[in-house]
Amino acid sequence: MVSTERAGAPAQADRAASDRRRARQAAAAVTDPELPMLTLADLGILREVDADGDGGAIVWITPTYSGCPAIGAIRADVDRALRESGFDSVEVRTLLDPPWSTDRITERGRRLLAEHGISPPGPAPRGDGPVPLSLTPRRRALHCPRCGSDSAELTSEFGSTACKALYRCTACAEPFEHMKEI
Known part of the structure; x- marks a missing residue:
């Protein structure tokens, strides 16, 4: 029993x-x-x-x-x-350790960002120590979420939230936001 x-x-x-x-x-x-x-x-x-x-x-x-x-x-x-x-x-x-990174965004999340007009982030910067500080905007590999062109110009490093920058596609002339890589 x-x-x-x-x-x-x-x-x-x-x-x-x-x-x-x-x-x-x-x-x-x-x-x-x-x-x-x-x-x-x-x-x-x-x-x-x-x-x-x-x-x-x-x-x-x-x-x-x-x-x-x-x-x-x-x-x-x-x-x-x-x-x-x-x-x-x-x-x-x-939970702050390990810190969040844009690499944690799922493929579904990246697809939804693009579908909603936000260019998804590329790979996050990596190194053997702290992320280096740069006083100039980072060169980003991005694509226009509307036409797919990789030709865009930065209009502002600051978008609607701290994690986004503003760009204008030079192919279709449409503005779009890009989620910054961190």
């Missing part, structure tokens, strides 16, 4: 695994407040999700910038999404 205590452990583990999947699904579907066509999963902001099987969930997110003004809204949206999914206790933690 199996004791009640031992028989309850597998049920608790199954419930926790099911809750983790449900919590991840709810958190992954939350959209970014500055790029609402993308989910936190698309952007690579969502890092880890855990659930205890008793109605509690913990979500770890990494902001795109350490001072990202949208992080408060993201935290509130994740909390709301998990509570609407049936979690009574939700904790949203910030």
Whole structure:
């Protein structure tokens, strides 16, 4: 005969695994407040999700910038999404190491950026130490999201958010934003 205590452990583990999947699904579907066509999963902001099987969930997110003004809204949206999914206790933690990089954006995210008129980032700059500081704009490999041309001129290093720059395509003359590589 199996004791009640031992028989309850597998049920608790199954419930926790099911809750983790449900919590991840709810958190992954939350959209970014500055790029609402993308989910936190698309952007690579969502890092880890855990659930205890008793109605509690913990979500770890990494902001795109350490001072990202949208992080408060993201935290509130994740909390709301998990509570609407049936979690009574939700904790949203910030994970800064390793830092977020545009390399974390999924292929789906890159495709959606282009479909919404934003040139997706190329590979993030890498080196054996800190990213070198340059006082001039970086030369970026980009394509116009409207016509596909790789001929564009920078109009402003600063777009609607800190993570985007403004360009004008010299082939079709249309303006567009480019997500900066970091």
